[in-house]
Amino acid sequence: MQLPQLSSKWQIGLLLSAWLIFATLLIPILQQSLIVHLFIAIPGLMFLGYLMGRTILPEPSTIAKWNQTGIPMLLMASLLFIFWMIPRFLDSSIQQQSFYLLKIFSLTFLCGLPLAWSLKKVSYITLNFFRIEFIATLFRMTWLFMTAKERLCINYLYSEQVLVGKTFLILAILFSLWPAIRVVFGQHKESTQKLKQEYNHAK
Amino acid sequence: MRDLILTVFFLCAGIALIYLKTDSFQAFTAESARRYDIEKQPIKLSDYQLIDVNGEQMNFSDLQGKTLLIDFIYTRCPTVCTLLGSSYAKLQRKIIKDNNLNNVALISVSFDLTYDNAAALKAYQQRYTQTPEQWYMFVPTSKQQLHTILNEFGVVVIDDLYGGFIHNSAVHITDAAGYLVKVTDWQNNEELNRAITSVIK
Numbered sequence: 001m002q003l004p005q006l007s008s009k010w011q012i013g014l015l016l017s018a019w020l021i022f023a024t025l026l027i028p029i030l031q032q033s034l035i036v037h038l039f040i041a042i043p044g045l046m047f048l049g050y051l052m053g054r055t056i057l058p059e060p061s062t063i064a065k066w067n068q069t070g071i072p073m074l075l076m077a078s079l080l081f082i083f084w085m086i087p088r089f090l091d092s093s094i095q096q097q098s099f100y101l102l103k104i105f106s107l108t109f110l111c112g113l114p115l116a117w118s119l120k121k122v123s124y125i126t127l128n129f130f131r132i133e134f135i136a137t138l139f140r141m142t143w144l145f146m147t148a149k150e151r152l153c154i155n156y157l158y159s160e161q162v163l164v165g166k167t168f169l170i171l172a173i174l175f176s177l178w179p180a181i182r183v184v185f186g187q188h189k190e191s192t193q194k195l196k197q198e199y200n201h202a203k
Numbered sequence: 204m205r206d207l208i209l210t211v212f213f214l215c216a217g218i219a220l221i222y223l224k225t226d227s228f229q230a231f232t233a234e235s236a237r238r239y240d241i242e243k244q245p246i247k248l249s250d251y252q253l254i255d256v257n258g259e260q261m262n263f264s265d266l267q268g269k270t271l272l273i274d275f276i277y278t279r280c281p282t283v284c285t286l287l288g289s290s291y292a293k294l295q296r297k298i299i300k301d302n303n304l305n306n307v308a309l310i311s312v313s314f315d316l317t318y319d320n321a322a323a324l325k326a327y328q329q330r331y332t333q334t335p336e337q338w339y340m341f342v343p344t345s346k347q348q349l350h351t352i353l354n355e356f357g358v359v360v361i362d363d364l365y366g367g368f369i370h371n372s373a374v375h376i377t378d379a380a381g382y383l384v385k386v387t388d389w390q391n392n393e394e395l396n397r398a399i400t401s402v403i404k
Binding site for chain 1: 205208209210217225231233234235236359369
């Protein structure tokens with residue numbers, strides 16, 4: 001992805017203030033609805049962290065030494081993402097200030113940011129392993145939200161929970177279809193090249 | 204090598220974090236967490252100020268010495284509370300008949316301060332039963348009292364978008380010393396009976 005070129009001061013100021021406004025002013029509004037909380041607030045926090053990782057906060061060399069393959073940081077980001085998908089902690093982040101702060105910091109700086117550092121580095125096979133796991137998690141969430149007979153979050157309505165389940169299903173299907181779409185529309189050349197490179201490298 | 208060490212570390216730390224924060228993989232929702240926490244560590248309840256069906260003010264501590272089955276309602280409720288009401292009426296008949304349950308009382312607390320007063324509570328109760336014996340209905344005296352009650356019980360009340368409310372409905376059992384010791388489903392009779400017997404003992 002090509003990012004617009006701005007002077008670094010501007011970038012730092014813009015991104016940090018965007019994060020501050022989003023995390024402190026918008027999140028309390030966005031999390032009033034479960035569907036917005038899950039599909040806009042949480043990905044939004046992660047995306048801002050990702051943008052910071054691509055621009056103003058490159059990976060420090062000490063971390064890079066421990067994250068040569070990109071796997072450790074990608075794993076940390078994935079586990080934190082799973083943590084915030086547990087209904088109990090969504091409720092906690094609404095009811096308890098400490099969990100709220102934990103959410104906005106961890107999703108941006110321990111999830112989105114390391115993703116930006118790691119995604120450039122991970123091998124094509126690892127990346128796809130995580131992709132498949134991500135899609136599987138979307139299906140797991142679909143199953144959880146669509147089959148639960150009771151409310152999973154005490155701060156949200158049951159009707160919205162079912163809607164969230166359906167949204168997870170649509171996302172899961174779209175993400176599963178994405179590779180197929182890429183293959184059909186000619187992006188496969190790039191993928192096979194990458195695979196060949198890795199194969200040769202492994203040999 | 205470093206990568207491997209860090210990967211293993213994150214994997215263990217992640218699993219440990221989720222294990223610790225979900226009470227050993229037992230409570231993945233706030234409601235199950237609430238029940239788990241209360242059973243592990245009963246909560247000493249404050250002395251709330253309440254208004255009964257006759258419009259008289261009383262204190263929660265006046266009921267100490269009894270085993271209380273407390274539920275939360277609002278009298279305009281068209282769904283759950285209606286079921287809860289008839290379920291409580293059934294329970295009331297049972298505890299009146301059963302001599303072992305003489306010291307058990309049913310409590311319904313309304314959280315709808317705008318609409319519910321002594322008269323509304325009385326009408327609600329009369330919909331389900333002819334006698335108020337061993338079944339007390341209350342509304343908190345103030346918003347602040349209500350807030351304290353809901354907070355201590357861990358009950359969250361939200362708007363249902365149709366002018367009513369949705370809340371985590373359950374039966375809360377307190378022991379004779381005024382501790383909240385158990386939260387259980389009211390739909391499951393067996394579980395409820397088991398819970399009552401365990402608290403009485």
